[in-house]
Amino acid sequence: MLFFQDGTPFAKAFSSYAYRPVEEYDKYPRIFIQVEIEGFQTEAFLDTGSPYVICDPIIAENLSLDLTHGEKIEKFLIRGYTIEGYLHRMNITILAEGGQGLPVDATVFVPNLTPDQDWGNFPSIIGLSGFLERIRFAIDPIKDRFYFGDLEY
Amino acid sequence: MSLITTVGYEDIIDDIQEQIFRSLSTNFISRQERSIEIDPFFQSSTSIYSNWFFYNLFKELDMRLLQSEFLGQTTSDYPSNIDDILKLLKSSESRSDKDIVSLIKSINWTDKSADDYLDLVKIAITSGDHIIAYQLAVKGTEQFPNNDKLKNFSKILAPPKILPISAPAQPGLLLNRDWLIENQEEYKGYWVALKDGKLLGKDKTLKVLIKLIGNPKGKGILVTRV
Numbered sequence: 001m002l003f004f005q006d007g008t009p010f011a012k013a014f015s016s017y018a019y020r021p022v023e024e025y026d027k028y029p030r031i032f033i034q035v036e037i038e039g040f041q042t043e044a045f046l047d048t049g050s051p052y053v054i055c056d057p058i059i060a061e062n063l064s065l066d067l068t069h070g071e072k073i074e075k076f077l078i079r080g081y082t083i084e085g086y087l088h089r090m091n092i093t094i095l096a097e098g099g100q101g102l103p104v105d106a107t108v109f110v111p112n113l114t115p116d117q118d119w120g121n122f123p124s125i126i127g128l129s130g131f132l133e134r135i136r137f138a139i140d141p142i143k144d145r146f147y148f149g150d151l152e153y
Numbered sequence: 154m155s156l157i158t159t160v161g162y163e164d165i166i167d168d169i170q171e172q173i174f175r176s177l178s179t180n181f182i183s184r185q186e187r188s189i190e191i192d193p194f195f196q197s198s199t200s201i202y203s204n205w206f207f208y209n210l211f212k213e214l215d216m217r218l219l220q221s222e223f224l225g226q227t228t229s230d231y232p233s234n235i236d237d238i239l240k241l242l243k244s245s246e247s248r249s250d251k252d253i254v255s256l257i258k259s260i261n262w263t264d265k266s267a268d269d270y271l272d273l274v275k276i277a278i279t280s281g282d283h284i285i286a287y288q289l290a291v292k293g294t295e296q297f298p299n300n301d302k303l304k305n306f307s308k309i310l311a312p313p314k315i316l317p318i319s320a321p322a323q324p325g326l327l328l329n330r331d332w333l334i335e336n337q338e339e340y341k342g343y344w345v346a347l348k349d350g351k352l353l354g355k356d357k358t359l360k361v362l363i364k365l366i367g368n369p370k371g372k373g374i375l376v377t378r379v
Binding site: 013018032040052069077088103 | 278279281284302305309310311312313314315316318319321323324326327329330333337358359360363368369370371373374375376
């Protein structure tokens with residue numbers, strides 16, 4: 001694990017990450033970490049430009065969500081597209097290979113697509129201000145490892 | 154992202170709103186005033202208020218009329234309408250730029266109704282002012298403690314919270330990662346379901362894969378696209 005100079009831990013857990021483009025035509029790779037969204041294990045990529053966690057709508061269909069618990073947003077901007085969806089509060093866990101996984105209660109946007117819209121194969125997204133901002137994290141690009149921990153120690 | 158959508162009146166309204174906002178925003182706050190230090194809340198509220206201003210303006214202009222007027226037209230068809238709206242704005246707006254700045258500065262948030270707060274929260278989210286959206290939801294909830302929508306927004310938009318739940322390490326993750334590295338060329342473009350490094354199913358779409366393997370929620374099955 002990682003430690004500060006005084007010996008206190010910076011991160012108490014780690015997992016391997018994948019480094020690949022989001023879609024075939026993307027030029028630049030992204031960091032994909034393994035997470036559990038309300039118990040559904042998937043890979044989500046880190047996007048510091050995204051304010052919230054964005055949940056793939058197909059995954060959301062399998063979470064038994066009660067839409068009435070969410071709040072409808074008519075216009076939400078994702079990568080240049082304005083779409084409708086619902087904001088929810090969900091339990092997202094960063095899964096750990098070593099140490100303890102980190103469960104986070106976070107804001108999640110679930111797209112609600114119209115019949116003429118297609119989410120395609122776009123993965124879920126882990127955003128900065130609604131998620132990563134309360135987590136210590138570090139990247140080891142040699143070992144492709146994502147170190148993480150909470151701010152409480 | 155392969156989001157495909159038709160250009161409807163909402164897109165056109167968005168475009169008009171953006172163009173009007175661009176053309177007027179430089180007048181709202183003069184260069185001199187922008188160069189001085191303005192607190193972040195004021196800056197964000199200025200942006201939100203401007204959006205809110207246009208939101209109400211469009212309400213006044215009768216959205217249905219705009220809808221019927223613009224529906225089915227391409228963006229190249231409407232520049233003259235933007236000019237018309239600008240003229241309308243200017244003619245109905247007798248205040249000077251300075252007055253508008255003063256007006257924005259003097260916004261009394263406490264005289265807003267619960268619906269106003271809800272509108273503002275949504276506009277803040279749409280315009281990317283997420284922290285302000287949360288602050289507005291909290292302020293609105295303080296003022297209207299019995300409003301369920303505002304209460305729910307306050308809860309949903311609250312900062313992320315680490316939960317005191319034990320989530321033990323999962324050795325299977327590394328096995329899944331190894332499988333993905335070893336098989337990435339063969340399964341490129343496929344959605345796969347993996348458990349402890351073993352392939353449970355694959356398909357070109359997530360929807361079909363879930364039909365094949367059943368709902369993987371709570372079963373420790375990793376579902377991802379290679």
